[in-house]
Amino acid sequence: IKNFVENNEAEFYLTYFPNTTNISKDNPEAKMWINYFKFLKTKHNISSLNSYKYLIENSSKKTMTRSLSDDHPNCEVYKILAPFYNKAIK
Numbered sequence: 001i002k003n004f005v006e007n008n009e010a011e012f013y014l015t016y017f018p019n020t021t022n023i024s025k026d027n028p029e030a031k032m033w034i035n036y037f038k039f040l041k042t043k044h045n046i047s048s049l050n051s052y053k054y055l056i057e058n059s060s061k062k063t064m065t066r067s068l069s070d071d072h073p074n075c076e077v078y079k080i081l082a083p084f085y086n087k088a089i090k
Contacts, residue, residue: 002046013089014040015049017081020064020073025056054084 005012014037019029030052037048058080065071 002044011047011089013047013049015051015085017073018052018055020055020077021071023056023059023062023064025053030056049085049088051081051084055080 002012016033018033019027022029024030033050033052037050040046040048055077060076064074064077066074
């Protein structure tokens with residue numbers, strides 16, 4: 001996929017949508033993603049966009065889900081992350 005994208009004169013990045021049930025710098029899941037993105041860069045020269053640190057710095061709460069029974073991100077999360085991605089891909 002990376003080769004296809006770059007052969008068509010576009011930039012290739014991988015990203016993920018961070019888990020919003022435990023927004024914390026101590027979240028083991030966040031550390032796992034940091035290590036995975038380092039691996040991709042080192043072994044495959046694939047760049048990544050990791051929005052988790054930005055989310056930690058800009059979130060109003062430690063948990064930002066729709067409700068106690070629905071752990072999908074709430075609307076505020078999308079408002080927080082949109083500027084991160086807009087700036088990163090310009």
